[in-house]
Amino acid sequence: MSSMSTKSAPTLQRSGKYAGKAASTRQAERRKKLLAAGIKLIGREGYAATSIDAVCHEAGLTKRYFYESFTNSDQLLVEAYRTVTQEYLSTIMRATRPHLKDSRKLVRAGLQQSFGFVKDNPDKARLIMIEAMSVRSQLGEMYGKSYNEFVELLVGFTKPFLPDSGPGDALLAVMAKGAVGAITHLCQGWIATGFRQPVDELVAGTELIFSGMGRELGILA
Amino acid sequence: MSSMSTKSAPTLQRSGKYAGKAASTRQAERRKKLLAAGIKLIGREGYAATSIDAVCHEAGLTKRYFYESFTNSDQLLVEAYRTVTQEYLSTIMRATRPHLKDSRKLVRAGLQQSFGFVKDNPDKARLIMIEAMSVRSQLGEMYGKSYNEFVELLVGFTKPFLPDSGPGDALLAVMAKGAVGAITHLCQGWIATGFRQPVDELVAGTELIFSGMGRELGILA
DNA sequence: CATATTTGACACGATGAAGTATCACATATA
DNA sequence: TATATGTGATACTTCATCGTGTCAAATATG
Numbered sequence: 001m002s003s004m005s006t007k008s009a010p011t012l013q014r015s016g017k018y019a020g021k022a023a024s025t026r027q028a029e030r031r032k033k034l035l036a037a038g039i040k041l042i043g044r045e046g047y048a049a050t051s052i053d054a055v056c057h058e059a060g061l062t063k064r065y066f067y068e069s070f071t072n073s074d075q076l077l078v079e080a081y082r083t084v085t086q087e088y089l090s091t092i093m094r095a096t097r098p099h100l101k102d103s104r105k106l107v108r109a110g111l112q113q114s115f116g117f118v119k120d121n122p123d124k125a126r127l128i129m130i131e132a133m134s135v136r137s138q139l140g141e142m143y144g145k146s147y148n149e150f151v152e153l154l155v156g157f158t159k160p161f162l163p164d165s166g167p168g169d170a171l172l173a174v175m176a177k178g179a180v181g182a183i184t185h186l187c188q189g190w191i192a193t194g195f196r197q198p199v200d201e202l203v204a205g206t207e208l209i210f211s212g213m214g215r216e217l218g219i220l221a
Numbered sequence: 222m223s224s225m226s227t228k229s230a231p232t233l234q235r236s237g238k239y240a241g242k243a244a245s246t247r248q249a250e251r252r253k254k255l256l257a258a259g260i261k262l263i264g265r266e267g268y269a270a271t272s273i274d275a276v277c278h279e280a281g282l283t284k285r286y287f288y289e290s291f292t293n294s295d296q297l298l299v300e301a302y303r304t305v306t307q308e309y310l311s312t313i314m315r316a317t318r319p320h321l322k323d324s325r326k327l328v329r330a331g332l333q334q335s336f337g338f339v340k341d342n343p344d345k346a347r348l349i350m351i352e353a354m355s356v357r358s359q360l361g362e363m364y365g366k367s368y369n370e371f372v373e374l375l376v377g378f379t380k381p382f383l384p385d386s387g388p389g390d391a392l393l394a395v396m397a398k399g400a401v402g403a404i405t406h407l408c409q410g411w412i413a414t415g416f417r418q419p420v421d422e423l424v425a426g427t428e429l430i431f432s433g434m435g436r437e438l439g440i441l442a
Numbered sequence: 443c444a445t446a447t448t449t450g451a452c453a454c455g456a457t458g459a460a461g462t463a464t465c466a467c468a469t470a471t472a
Numbered sequence: 473t474a475t476a477t478g479t480g481a482t483a484c485t486t487c488a489t490c491g492t493g494t495c496a497a498a499t500a501t502g
Contacts, residue, residue, distance in 0.1 A: 185402020
């Protein structure tokens, strides 16, 4: 039933631009907004209490754009976790880079940055240290993977200082995991009690744990 | 409008007994069944995936009896957490009682029992170490409270061995919290990876952490 | 200006779980 | 046996959220 009167159909207008930006740019911006909103809400209210509608409202977008970037809320959580974990890890690496040769300074810088990040970003800390554990789904592997990145970071920090007579890799890995657990758990408790305890106390106590491990490993006198 | 024909209302029959047991007994049994079902399902499927209907079905009861014992599923989780935590703590105290004088044996016995309980009761372990953190509500305090019991247990274990020159209580508390965190985190990872790692490796690694802390505290050479 | 696409606001149906109520059957006592 | 209460199954209402669909206004382009 197409009328042959006018050739209106072909060679229509399109370029993908809107509001000055290209389609891919806008889409990336939306995704970023949603991710930020998700991090904020999940970290603040908890994953179970965070609906997709709420995330969209916080981001100033509508559900359509949520499903443009994520398939469901689990996916958002996974991405949020990945993003924040990466950020956390980066800040620690940045803070420790100048002290890779001095084990004491290295430990102190790493711990101060760890606790510092938590205090400066309570929402993000809650997200990666508390909310992330609860969800099964893909996050299980995700969590394990990111967690291992921390463990490997720690092992990497330690290796240069190790004497030949040190314990095997298996034991070293267990100790590193335990150390990550100690920090994580202290952060969890710290968050839960509203950051009442002074950072220095936490750092000092954790330093003792680390220096004890160092001694067991043959580092330090 | 009450008919005066018969005085059928007064002095009716009642004693509360049914199926041989008193009312309070039956009610206690139902509560126990629900609690056991809740522990099993929450530990196995996760809190978010555990509906009240499922708990009732697992317990062989109906919803009416759920609301007889609990006001909502949060309450069930709290009670389940409290119950299992108490049990966990008890088994550790029992296992360590014979070794309160020998710090090395004490640590080893405590750790073996800790990891042993987790492996023997994976559902319960998952419940108190993973699922418990997810819920805000009353569980926040609950978690903190039970968590502190573990910390105090550890501090209690340590105190007899401490020299006068040890660090202050604040530092000691931080270290104990960290130690609990190390164990908890190792258990979490162990659970998540299907208990593949041998217990002895976990115990050995954790022992190193503890003996390192002991050295820092002035215990052991 | 005309047309096509992007956007925002909102409506819609489906789902699942919470919490309550109803009904028939079982058990104890007079 | 008759009656009141305990029990089990299940229906019911309510509610929130998910995921999708619709429609008008805004924007870019010929």
